[in-house]
Amino acid sequence: MLISYPLLPADAADQSETARFNAMLERMQRDRGLYPVTTGNRWHGGIHLSPGEEPIRAIADGVIVAYRLAPDTLEYSGHGRFDTSFVLIRHETETGENTRIVFYSLYMHLRPKGLLTNAQREQLTSFLRNAVPSADAVQAPANTRIWRKEVLGFGGQLYGHPTVHFEIFATETDFAAFWRDRGAIAAGNHGSEDVFGDMHFVIPANQQFAERHPRAIAPHKIDLPGANQFFDLELGQAGQNNDRLHVVVQLETGNRIATTFRLDDQGRINGQVGDPVRQDNYEYELYRLATALYPDCPSAGFEYLRFGRLLGPDTTHQVENWQLIRYTDTQTGYINLADPAHRISVLSDADFPMHWQKLEEGDAASPNDGIANVARLTELLQLPATPSAASLSAPADFATRATDTDVAEKLRHFICKHPSEWDGSNLETRYAALRQPGKPLQGDTAWKDFKEHVEAMTFWARTGLSNNTIWHFHPLQFIRHYRQCGWRSQRELLQLVPQNIIRKPGSHNSASLGHWESPAIGPASTLLDTHATELNNALRKFCIDKPVRQACFFGNAVQETQWFRYLRESNGTQPTLHLGWYGRGFLQLTNPNGNINNGNNNYYRYFEFLGRRPMSPPGAQETTWRDQIATNARHAAHSAGAYWVWPNKSAPTQQNPNRPQVDSANKYADISATNVRRTIATVGIGTKTWYYNQSFTNCCAAVNYPGTVGQSPPNMNGLVDRSTAFTNALMVLEDLAAFPDVQGERRFVPEDYTRRVVP
Numbered sequence: 001m002l003i004s005y006p007l008l009p010a011d012a013a014d015q016s017e018t019a020r021f022n023a024m025l026e027r028m029q030r031d032r033g034l035y036p037v038t039t040g041n042r043w044h045g046g047i048h049l050s051p052g053e054e055p056i057r058a059i060a061d062g063v064i065v066a067y068r069l070a071p072d073t074l075e076y077s078g079h080g081r082f083d084t085s086f087v088l089i090r091h092e093t094e095t096g097e098n099t100r101i102v103f104y105s106l107y108m109h110l111r112p113k114g115l116l117t118n119a120q121r122e123q124l125t126s127f128l129r130n131a132v133p134s135a136d137a138v139q140a141p142a143n144t145r146i147w148r149k150e151v152l153g154f155g156g157q158l159y160g161h162p163t164v165h166f167e168i169f170a171t172e173t174d175f176a177a178f179w180r181d182r183g184a185i186a187a188g189n190h191g192s193e194d195v196f197g198d199m200h201f202v203i204p205a206n207q208q209f210a211e212r213h214p215r216a217i218a219p220h221k222i223d224l225p226g227a228n229q230f231f232d233l234e235l236g237q238a239g240q241n242n243d244r245l246h247v248v249v250q251l252e253t254g255n256r257i258a259t260t261f262r263l264d265d266q267g268r269i270n271g272q273v274g275d276p277v278r279q280d281n282y283e284y285e286l287y288r289l290a291t292a293l294y295p296d297c298p299s300a301g302f303e304y305l306r307f308g309r310l311l312g313p314d315t316t317h318q319v320e321n322w323q324l325i326r327y328t329d330t331q332t333g334y335i336n337l338a339d340p341a342h343r344i345s346v347l348s349d350a351d352f353p354m355h356w357q358k359l360e361e362g363d364a365a366s367p368n369d370g371i372a373n374v375a376r377l378t379e380l381l382q383l384p385a386t387p388s389a390a391s392l393s394a395p396a397d398f399a400t401r402a403t404d405t406d407v408a409e410k411l412r413h414f415i416c417k418h419p420s421e422w423d424g425s426n427l428e429t430r431y432a433a434l435r436q437p438g439k440p441l442q443g444d445t446a447w448k449d450f451k452e453h454v455e456a457m458t459f460w461a462r463t464g465l466s467n468n469t470i471w472h473f474h475p476l477q478f479i480r481h482y483r484q485c486g487w488r489s490q491r492e493l494l495q496l497v498p499q500n501i502i503r504k505p506g507s508h509n510s511a512s513l514g515h516w517e518s519p520a521i522g523p524a525s526t527l528l529d530t531h532a533t534e535l536n537n538a539l540r541k542f543c544i545d546k547p548v549r550q551a552c553f554f555g556n557a558v559q560e561t562q563w564f565r566y567l568r569e570s571n572g573t574q575p576t577l578h579l580g581w582y583g584r585g586f587l588q589l590t591n592p593n594g595n596i597n598n599g600n601n602n603y604y605r606y607f608e609f610l611g612r613r614p615m616s617p618p619g620a621q622e623t624t625w626r627d628q629i630a631t632n633a634r635h636a637a638h639s640a641g642a643y644w645v646w647p648n649k650s651a652p653t654q655q656n657p658n659r660p661q662v663d664s665a666n667k668y669a670d671i672s673a674t675n676v677r678r679t680i681a682t683v684g685i686g687t688k689t690w691y692y693n694q695s696f697t698n699c700c701a702a703v704n705y706p707g708t709v710g711q712s713p714p715n716m717n718g719l720v721d722r723s724t725a726f727t728n729a730l731m732v733l734e735d736l737a738a739f740p741d742v743q744g745e746r747r748f749v750p751e752d753y754t755r756r757v758v759p
Helices: 017-026 118-123 126-130 172-178 286-293 298-307 375-380 395-402 405-412 444-457 475-482 490-494 522-541 547-560 602-609 620-631 633-645 665-670 694-704 719-733
Strands: 046-049 055-057 062-068 085-096 099-110 151-154 156-158 161-170 199-203 221-224 229-232 245-252 255-263 269-279 322-326 332-336 345-348 357-360 414-419 469-473 501-503 515-517 676-682 686-692
Touching: 017 475, 046 475, 085 151, 099 151, 099 156, 099 172, 161 172, 161 475, 172 469, 221 286, 229 286, 245 322, 255 322, 269 322, 286 298, 286 633, 298 522, 298 602, 357 375, 375 405, 395 405, 405 414, 469 475, 490 522, 501 719, 522 633, 547 633, 547 665, 547 694, 547 719, 602 620, 602 633, 620 633, 633 665, 665 694, 686 719, 694 719
Parallel strands: 357 414
Antiparallel strands: 046 161, 055 151, 062 085, 085 099, 099 161, 156 161, 161 469, 199 245, 199 345, 221 229, 245 255, 255 269, 322 332, 414 469, 501 515, 676 686
16 A cells, blocks of 8 residues: 655655654644544544645545635635635555555645646646636546645635645445454454554463573574574563553564553553563564574564464464563563464554544434534543533633643544535534534524535535545544555556666666666566565565665566566576576576575575475476476565575675675665766667665665675666666655755656556
8 A cells, every 4th residue: 555645845855654754743733623523523524734835745546536626716715714625536555465445535725726826736736737616516537547646736724724624534335344343353363464564462461471582592592594693682581461461563674672551451552561672683684583493484484573473375383483572561571472372362553453443423422413422532531421412622622632642642543433524414403502502603693604614615415425424534643554554556566667767788887878668567467467466475574565675676676577577587588597597586586507506596595495495406396496486476476575685695705705794685775875866878869867876776786796785886787777667666655855856956756757657
């Protein structure tokens, strides 16, 4: 799933995900337009943002459902009190093999098109740039596609306050397809196999913890494969947990961070237990750890260490996942999270495991009046448990409570089902309580103004949606949640094939000219029809799930497969190349010259990772295994992911002590490096621009020529080709102004770039 925030500041290139999210929270207006309640204690399905002069962008690929470009006259733009222009988009994508997700994003109070500057109008997506303003909400022509990051407009105003209303919702049917209720998962059972984000372990009370890992030596180390290589461990304390625990395990830039929370009797989070447990380099060493701890099948062991359970077909006799967990405020210890006797449930962010709660208007004290008086909401705001209609706090009081850090986090995790405020029908019944004496809409004048306000902005009848009662999310929390998901739909993967590429024959340092070419996606579409699922499984397993890691991976894989066309080197037209052990799979696993080298080669190393025991010299079985990497979807992808993260692609030797130590390519992808603008002469087309990135270049070398990692640039084949694929992947997967122009100013769009439009 690809999703980003509606505001993308140009200076956010070096921010972490947490920093980006917190920066967006700061753009929320804190005294009005809060989620999920607004003035008059009415449900409010979105938030109000302060966009300044930054453009409002589509958060994901989708189709425009309805829109309004109001004329820039007082008569049509809320009589000068509020702007009524909006865009509503339907988004459809995937978060796993079995999870299709459909949701809608709404951008309201956009500035009238006639009040935009020429430069601002030029930024609008082409459909809106060419659309004619009208006072009425209208449906877009069928299949009017919008692409993530395209500009939808600029912030307008609401009663004199610059603002934009931003909302995300799902219909009942669509919500049911991706919502998972953690409370329905019994102790010892696991969540969905469509895993993404952080791993979560729910540990029953009174479990025994050990002071040390049972396979540790000395007693603080795991003996890793290789000469004198160890993984350092902490010593814990033996004991038992008195509370039921919820442990969140996050893998971030190589490290493992495990944070423990207590659960109350209802299974809700009830405070953090002590400090998180941090293990440096844990993720970068997963391959070596799996090889050391699960010698019968390191691939299966890798999944235990990565996910806490098996998701693929590989198995191991060692059903264990010993991890260091904090189980009291002052004690940590080791527990086998995979032992069935402990009845530990294993979940992921795909199961909505933390904080998320559903609230329905039908649970309210007066369920038919449109007032947000659900008990759990009023309890959080410290109001009576069973309030009468319209008895929530006054707006100022609500704003004070709603911006309290703890309360705000809980409010962001409420998913609220109620009628859309953009449906103008049934107003008399829905808001009758607000017309009573002492209420905000008492009197004919107040009601007339309110009704006029609603009718000027409503549009639901033009959406084609049959039911106006829908599930609303806090939009920023929704985006933050799903930015954890690295699963890519086939449409998203196809966009990774550049519309135009620069192919430079020979080595990077050769004098050859570049060739400006436009790869066809027909073969890529055919390949991904059969391989997209396993490719996603491999990305997920080997932690290639963050945008920049994926951009580095696909910058190599798309080029090595000749733009998602072939899984055999030269499409297998040279069958005797390397005595048949030529490149195969998404990263063209190769055994140069066909020299088996006593099993010390890339093919055999992959076989052994799967728990196979290949013979040397190779026979029919080894040849079958070899050929599967080009013909079997799982092995084509899985071999590439394994090669991407395995250690010792290059290592110092006694003969060459200066050779670089090259381990997981994720290490190089995680090091932030600036794109450097470069140009190249091409045959018949003239000079073209491409971008050099040292971090990506190190990934290229790690895959293609490991001994040159760290050189700037390495003298390797295909660096310009790969770099154009990397630039395209950054455009598809990331959302940053990362491309310097000739003056050095960073732009959102690279020079000589054309988006590949996928039907």
